[in-house]
Amino acid sequence: MEKKVIFFEVQGGNDKGPDGYRKDTMPMVHALQQRGQDAEVIFFDVAKKQEILDYVKENAIAYVSRINPGNLKDESAYFSMLRQLCEEGIIGMPHPDAMIGYGAKDALVKLTDTSLVPSDTYAYYTIEEFKKTFPKSLMHGIRVLKQNRGSTGEGIWRVQLMDELAQDATEVPLTAKIKCTEAKDNHVEYFELATFMDFCEQYIVGDNGMLVDMQFLPRIKEGEIRLFMLHDKPINVVHKKPADSEDAFSATLFSGANYRYDKPEDWKDLVNTFLSQLPDVMQRLGGYDLPLIWTADFILDTDELGNDRYVLGEMNCSCVGFTSELELAHNVADEIISKINEIILKAI
Template sequence: MRNKVIFFEVQGGNDKGEDGYRKDTMPMVNALKERGVEAEVIFYNKAREEEIYNYVSTNGIAYVSRINPGNLKEEECYFNMLRRLCDEGVIGMPHPDAMIGYGSKDVLVKLTSTTLVPDDTYAYYNMNEFKHQFPKSLAYGERVLKQNRGSTGEGIWRVQLVDSLNGEEEAPLDAHIKCTEAKDNHVEFWRLGEFINYCEQYIVGDNGMIVDMRFLPRIKEGEIRLFMLRDKPFYVVHKKPAETEDAFSATLFSGAEYRYDTPEQWSNLVQSFLNQLPEVRTLLGNYDLPLIWTADFILDTNEAGEDEYILGEMNCSCVGFTSQLELAHDVAEEIIAAIKEKTLTVS
C-alpha cells in the first residue's frame, strides 16, 4: 500500500547540516509524522536508481524533491526517474517538468504575453541568436543578461553602453560597454563583440541559455520575493541592494539587506499576482503548482506614472526556508491537502 511521503535529497553539497540533510528537510519529515503521515528521506544515487524507483513506486504516495540542481550531476536521469514515478501515479511535488518550467530563466519569455514581463525580453539558445539580437536590444538601453545555470548572481550581468549611439538601431561590435556582475557587483569594461564571445560559456552545454531583459533602475529600491506554498503566499522578502554606486544585486553574498514582511504589507503585488496565477499556470504547462516556490519582482513605472511590478525570476527546484523552520508545519499541511485533493480527483 502506498502511504509514504518520500523526500529526495542527494548526498554532499554546501546546503547540508551536520547530519547530512538539508536543514529544512527533517523538520518537514517530523511535521508529517506528528500528523500521522509516514515520511522518510531517500538520497538519490544514479547507481541505485532502479532500486529507488521500485521502492518509491511501491510505497510512495507522493515525493517532495529537495535536491539543488547544482549538487546533482545526473540531473536528466533524476528527472526521468521522477517522470516515471508520476506516470505510475506517485504525486510529484513538483512534477519534473513543472520544476523545469517554473525554475528555468526562460520562464520570463514564456510569460511575455502577460503584464508580468515586458515584451522586449528574449532568450538565446545559440550564439547566432545572441549575436543577432543582443546588439539591437542594447541600442535601446541598459540590459540584464542572465545565464540559466549558477546561483548567487554568478553569470548575471548588467550591461550598458559607455558612449551614446547617436540614433543607431544596433550597437557596433567594437562599442565600449560597462558590465557589472550580480555576484559581487564588480565592474568590467569590454568591447561588445568580445563580451558576446565570453558569454558563449553560458549557452553551450546541457540546459545552456541566456535571458536578455531590460535593466530596471528601481531595483535600487529592492527586489520583492513572494514565498509561496502552492497558491498561498506565506511571506515576502524585501531584498535591498547595497548602497554602493554600481550595486544592483539583491543577494546576501553581495551585501544586500533582507527584510521579512507579511503578504498583507504587499497586498497590491500579492493580489495582482494571484489574479494572474491561473494564466501563468496554463502558460507553463498546466501542471500542479509547485509545493514550495518563489516569484521575484522589481518595481517599475508604467506610462501613466504608476507603480507596476515586473517579474524577474521564479524558482521551485529547491527553495529553502532555514531561517523560518516553523513553516515546516504549514508545508506538512499543504502536502496532506495536496494528497487529499489528488485522491478525490482520481476517485
C-alpha cells in the same frame, strides 16, 4: 500499510547541514510525522535508480524533491525517474516538467504577452542568435543578461554603454565600450561589446545553456520583492534591498543585500495582481500543477501613468530553501497533507 511521503535529497553540495541533510528537510519530515503522516528521506544515487524507483512505487503516496539540480551528476536520470513515478500515480511535488518549466529563466519569455513581463524580453539558445540580436536590444538602454545555470547571481550581468551612439545607428557597434556589473558580488568589468559577447558564449553552450535578455529596471535599488509560495498560497514576502553602493544591483545575501520579512498582507497589490494571473501562468508554462514550494521575484517599475507596477524577474522551484525560517516546515506539512487529501477525494 500507510503510504509514505518520500523526500529526495542527494549527498554532497554546500546546502547541507552537519548531519548531511539540508537544514530544512528534517523539520518537514518531523512536522509530517507529528501530524500522523509517515515520511522519510532517500538520497538519490543514479547507480541505485531502479532500486529507488521500485521502493518508492511500492511505499510512497507522494514525493517532495529537495535536490538542487546543480548537485546532481546526472540531472536527466533523476528527472526521468520522477516522470516514471508520476506516471505510476505517485503525487509529484513538483512534477519534473513543472520544475523545469517554472525554474528555467526562459519562463519569462513565455510570459511576455502578460502584464508580468516586458515585451522586449528575449531568450538566446544559440551563439548566432545572441550575437545577431543583442547589439540591437542594447540600443534601447541598459540590459540585464541572465544565464540559465548558476546561482546566487553568478552569470547575471548588467550591461550599459559607456558612450553615446551616433544618431543614425541601428545597432551598437562591436567596438563600443561597455560597463558590465555581475550580480554575484556587484563587481565591475569593462569590455568591448564583441569581447563581452565572446565571453558570454560559455553560458549558451552545454546542457540547458541559454541567456535571457531583459531591460534593467533602476528601481531594483528599492529592493526585489520575493513571494514565497506554497502551491497557490503566498506564505511570506522577502524584501531584498541591494547594498547601498553606486554599482550594487544584486539582491543576494552574498552580495551584501539586506533582507526583511513581511506578511503577504503588506503587499496586497502585488499579491492580488499575481494570484489573479496564476491560472494563465500555469497554462503558459505547461499546464502542470503548481510546485509545492516556489518563489516569484518582482522588481518595482513605473507605468505610463506614473503608477507602480511589478515586473516578474525570476521564478525558482527546484529546491527553494527556508533555513532562516524553519517554522515554515509546519505550513509545508499542512499543505502536503491537504494536497494528498484533495487528490484522493478526486479519485473516489
